[in-house]
Amino acid sequence: MSLSDVGNLMCLEIDSINPGTGTDAPEFLIKASAKALNSSGGRNWVPVIVKELGEDQYEVIGNSFIFAVVEEAGLEKVWCIIADFSEHTSQITKILAGESVPKINLSTATRDEIQSALQYLIEKPNSELKGVKLAIATNRIDEAPRKYWKTFEPITTLKCGITKGNKLNALKEVFYLSPQPMPDVITEVAILDTLTLTQLKDMAKKRGIPGYSKKKKPELVDLLSQKNKPSSD
Numbered sequence: 001m002s003l004s005d006v007g008n009l010m011c012l013e014i015d016s017i018n019p020g021t022g023t024d025a026p027e028f029l030i031k032a033s034a035k036a037l038n039s040s041g042g043r044n045w046v047p048v049i050v051k052e053l054g055e056d057q058y059e060v061i062g063n064s065f066i067f068a069v070v071e072e073a074g075l076e077k078v079w080c081i082i083a084d085f086s087e088h089t090s091q092i093t094k095i096l097a098g099e100s101v102p103k104i105n106l107s108t109a110t111r112d113e114i115q116s117a118l119q120y121l122i123e124k125p126n127s128e129l130k131g132v133k134l135a136i137a138t139n140r141i142d143e144a145p146r147k148y149w150k151t152f153e154p155i156t157t158l159k160c161g162i163t164k165g166n167k168l169n170a171l172k173e174v175f176y177l178s179p180q181p182m183p184d185v186i187t188e189v190a191i192l193d194t195l196t197l198t199q200l201k202d203m204a205k206k207r208g209i210p211g212y213s214k215k216k217k218p219e220l221v222d223l224l225s226q227k228n229k230p231s232s233d
Contacts, residue, residue, distance in 0.1 A: 005082045009047060012080050014070065016056050017048075023064040023099075030065070034072035044070050044079050049093050051085040058082075062093035106175040107149065111142040117174040128170040132161040145191040147180045154194035192221040200224065 023030075037044065048070070049062030060067045061083060070078045083089050094100035104113050115138040122129045137160040144158055152171050155162050162168060182199070184206055186192060192200065200220040204212035209223055 005052075006084050008082050010080055010082060011077045012050070012058060013056075014076055014078050016058055017050060017067070017078065017080070018053065018057070018059040019067055019071070020060040020064065023068050025065045025068065030068050030072050033065075033069040034074075037069055037073045037075075042073060042075055044075075047079045047081045049083050049097065050080045051083050051090065053085075061090045062097040062099065064097075064099060101173055103174055103176050105178055106141075106152075106171075107147050107178045107180070109146075109175075111138065114138050114142055121170055121174060128166040129162065132167070136160050137162060143190075145188070145194060146177075148182050148191065149177055149194070150179050151177070153196075157194055187225050189221060189225045192224055 044066055046063065046066055048060055048064075048067045050058040051061050053059050058080070067078065083093060091100070095102045104117055106114070109117075115134065118129070118132070118137055118141075119134055121127060122132055122134060137158075140158040140160040141155060144154065152168055152175070153164075155171070156164050156168060162171070184203070186203065195203075197217050197220070200217060201212055201215075203224055204215070204220055207224070209220075212220065212223075215223070
């Protein structure tokens with residue numbers, strides 16, 4: 001394949017194509033679709049998306065269900081669109097083909113993005129987040145200091161119905177984080193409340209707060225929220 005083939009629609013020998021990750025579609029849908037394909041002329045009017053592996057060797061990166069149907073139908077050739085071999089192309093192809101869920105950066109997401117992502121999770125069949133109040137969860141996550149979060153754990157402190165375990169893990173389907181470095185001095189209670197006890201003690205040590213090692217979290221939050229604490233110098 002030459003660079004000029006990228007973006008082209010080509011009819012390829014099915015034996016030259018690796019199915020890649022394949023599809024998890026039910027066997028019934030594949031077999032029934034294959035029968036319908038054969039009865040309507042045996043041409044896949046919706047093409048498979050492939051990338052080149054070597055000379056006359058390709059791999060499916062999008063529309064894996066269609067490729068499985070063509071295989072089941074016993075066709076010798078399949079219509080394909082040739083994509084470049086970059087990882088970014090593979091990722092966006094799977095998203096556009098509906099085979100992968102796009103993720104948004106919770107560190108910088110807008111309120112509307114947070115709301116639509118949470119609504120998607122809440123409304124899924126057998127959702128782990130069933131019962132979570134969309135408006136409450138959206139507002140509290142949006143107003144929290146998300147830009148400093150290294151994990152989703154602080155969400156469990158927001159009292160928005162998302163607790164540790166399956167509910168928290170469900171967020172990973174649609175969100176990821178790219179945290180900013182934590183400042184050495186923070187006085188905002190909203191931020192301090194989301195930090196771990198270890199993080200609070202490290203911050204207290206840097207600010208020279210006496211007896212910090214024996215303090216409990218609420219005490220450290222109260223002390224650190226007060227400005228102009230003595231320096232360890």
